[in-house]
Amino acid sequence: MIELGSYIKLQRTKQEMTQGELAHGIVSLSYLSKIENLKTEASPEIIQALCTRLGIQIDNSLESTIQEKCKEWYGMLFEVNDKEEITSKFKEIQSLMDSNLTESLLLFEIHKIRYYLILGEFDKALNKINELNEISGTFDNLHLYYWYKFRGNYNSVIADYNPAMHMYRLAEDKLKRVEINEQEAADLRYAIAVTHSKLRNTLEAIDYAKKALDTFMKHYNFMRCAQCHNILGISYRRIRMYDKAIKNYNLSLHLGKLNNNKQLIQLTNQNLGHLYSKRGEAREAIKYFQEVLNDEEVHLVERVAAVSSLVREYYNVFNYEESKKAIKYGFELLDQFKNIQQYKIFDYVLHTYDYLLKEEFTKFENLVIKEFIPFLEKNKDFANVIVYAELLARHFEKQYKYKDATKYYKVANFAYEQIANI
Template identity: 65%
Template sequence: MGILIEVGSLIKLQRTKQNMTQGDLAKGIVSLSYLSKIENLKTEASPEIIQALCTRLGIQIDNSQNNMILEKCTEWYGMLFEANDKEEIIAKYKEIQELMDENLTENLLMFEIHKIRYYLVIGSYDKAEEKIKQLNDISGTFDNLHLYYWYKFKGNYNTVVNDEHNESMRLYKKAEEKGRQIDVSEEEIADLYYTIGVTHSKLRNTLEAIDYARKALEVFMKEYNFLRCAQCHIILGISYRRIKMYDNAIKNYNLALHLGKLNKNKVLILLAQENLGHLYTTTRESKKAITHFQAVLDDEEAHPADHLYTIASLVGLYYSVGNFEETRNTVNYGLKLLEEFGKYEEYKLYYYIIIAYDHLLKEEYKEFEKLMIHGFLPSLEKQEDYGNIAIYAELLASHFEKFHKYKDATKYYKVANFAYEQITNI
């Protein structure tokens, strides 16, 4: 779709961005009904009328700039990933926006659609929502290429902001369908496959997650894009762990760790270490799990949130092998971090775990039982977090068994067994 065909959409977009009414723009140039037809692509106006409308909008049509603007846009689109430098992404955005403000270019629609992704990457979620609402008015004029990114980025929005993975999957599948009808790079399609794989993983569709992660990995390997390969290996590792193919999971996590180290990518290194620790916890190989979790804790560059996750994992492991000194040290560090973070909802799980072991270490058994029965386990049940229910119901049951409270012990062993059954059924 060239600029002569979609110029009406571009004019509408520029008008709404400037908070100008149709009446403001049309006055003395065309009738309101004729402007409406131009904006909705129901007629093709003369070059003179288009020029007059653009002049009022304070922009010009300069096709000689198109290739240069496209080149800059393409470079910027390739930067829109969380792993890239945010300041560079913002600087490039501002440079392109200045060009867009002065020129009516056929690259404008694609640039505006990519703003959804841009706002998500820099964490401006309100602006992402506002941009979706703004573009929704002209989405009926999008061609298949526009629709591909429109569906993909709206899927990203639903995942990041609304945590609505089913709606994201519906949008990603529509993007996949459009992807078959357009000419985009293999790497772009591989990114969509990876995104679908991640979403399947979040929805616990394990076999589908493996299928899409493998498809993406095949392309990223051909392109020697080792960072994206590492991300695929993480998804494969999680999926294989869920279906208890532990050797395959370990292989994929170690590949991700190796590639993360090659690229000096701290995020991937820590993610691989955390997942290896989690896997060895699952297989009850406590010493190996401790080694990987401790590597995260020893990393001074790790985000405090990573440390909290690791502490929550480590305290139980140290306690289970009878290393109460390290349990105490780890709990103390966790309490210090919790004090810094405050009582945020997103850290509630870590709070319960750290406080539970704090009570056990201090032999505050009544407080421990109260926390578990009236706080921690009900919170996990509300979230249907069966993995943690299984772990902590069993911890409570073994505590009751130790003090010969067999009726209570039996009750919570049953809760743990029920949780394990739900995990198996996922």
């Protein structure tokens, strides 16, 4: 059943029309408010008049067509698809939504959150969340499932993982009350696995990744299988089960190559680089990071991440000339970002080693103490807190500043405890 008041309110706000402008000559302002907030049921004549002013038709004959087009578009958002194709389909459906009152409108509006996230338009995604929040009290269980899931996606994208997990849990609770296909449920479990991984809940990440993997394997969805293998690889690496980690990464690489997906291949190479770095095998780590960096088809952010890792590996094996070259190239890549704030960690990494190698020690100390470590602590990135607190402590030891060195070894130890407690 269509909650007509919610739809009218949604269309009115989308058209930036005030209640007074919509109500004028049709109903009183207070009566329109009651209609929009579902406190009264208006007559068909009043609904028709309001819809006419909004430029909306009430034409049930198009309902099945709209539903089919929406279903197709939702599927495009679930898989990795061409953004131009997704946008073209979006515009086609939007034109139908703008001129027809349909039961598909609310679900379409909720899916816009996911759409904007895919396009990287995070402000639009947040605006859509805020807009829909006003009518979220009218959502049924299916609406709520996607509402919670996509809000979780938004929180995850902005690296706010605890609220993301809360939203995913709410969505998971709705799984029992809605009819969705197995792969959609597996996609939620994969998102939960990723979030557990970000929160360093390693055993939970393994559990959810395996559940998602079982479903994706059953449906021969090899791309999603590869993504699950990556999460399993990261998780096994963290608990030092390196053979299992390498096995999962190799499976991910194989599936990525079968699908000729460069992004997935190089994401796996990046993870293999981290694994060998963790094992202290710098040459192997450098080989995998270099693979990512040399592939110009890979997204810019992956290449910046790879060059940041290379800077650190070269520095750790005292190959300062290569480290300097990597820093220079890293800054060139960073210059291509429109908004550096989202990738601030890479900027900090490059400047940290740049100051060290130039022996600009005051700048190095000020940056790491006053900006970088607080930034990492704020984002609960305790693994990197350990790396840069220890780097700072070793630097102070070389300067014979043992009190300062001890202080930052303590910071590193505290970060170790946080990871252990997570």
